[in-house]
Amino acid sequence: MRTRLAAAGLVAVGVLLMANPLYLPVPVGEPSPAYTHTAQPVGDGSPVAGVDAPDGESETADGVVDYADLDPAARDAFDRALDAEGGFGVEDPDARVDSLSYPTDPSLGDGLLVVEHEGERYEFWTRTVEREPGAVVAQRIAVQPVAFLAGFFAVTAAAALGVRQRSNRSPK
Known part of the structure; x- marks a missing residue:
């Protein structure tokens, strides 16, 4: 049960991080x-x-x-x-x-x-x-790609947890 909850949490966090172009960059000043x-x-x-x-x-x-x-x-x-x-x-x-x-x-x-x-x-x-203000440019260059990669790795980790749990349950 814990593994399923962890995998679901990782998928949710991963999808949210991978969807960062929808909510980033946050305007921090006037152009x-x-x-x-x-x-x-x-x-x-x-x-x-x-x-x-x-x-x-x-x-x-x-x-x-x-x-x-x-x-x-x-x-x-x-x-x-x-x-x-x-x-x-x-x-x-x-x-x-x-x-x-x-x-x-x-x-x-x-x-x-x-x-x-x-x-x-x-x-x-x-x-x-x-x-654009410098902070917005920094978000586009650094924050968005890093957040996307972190999200991708979170979804990959969730898939790995699912595969691991399935292989532990299967008869040997």
């Missing part, structure tokens, strides 16, 4: 925003590959922006994003460029510009990214 800037050449599969500048206009909401028409701070951000592989980010809202928008879901003209610079066209992305 902090970061403002990212990336620039890359326009490629064939790009969402802006077919965008053209209208005749007689240097900048439109849905066209190509000439590098010289960018605000000096926006030019600096573009240059920095182009030089840094993968772009760069800032966390201080005051460090953002006032002439650029930072939506969470960029679209052409709002967080995504096509910039023509030195005969090349570049996608210039600016967006707001919500970063």
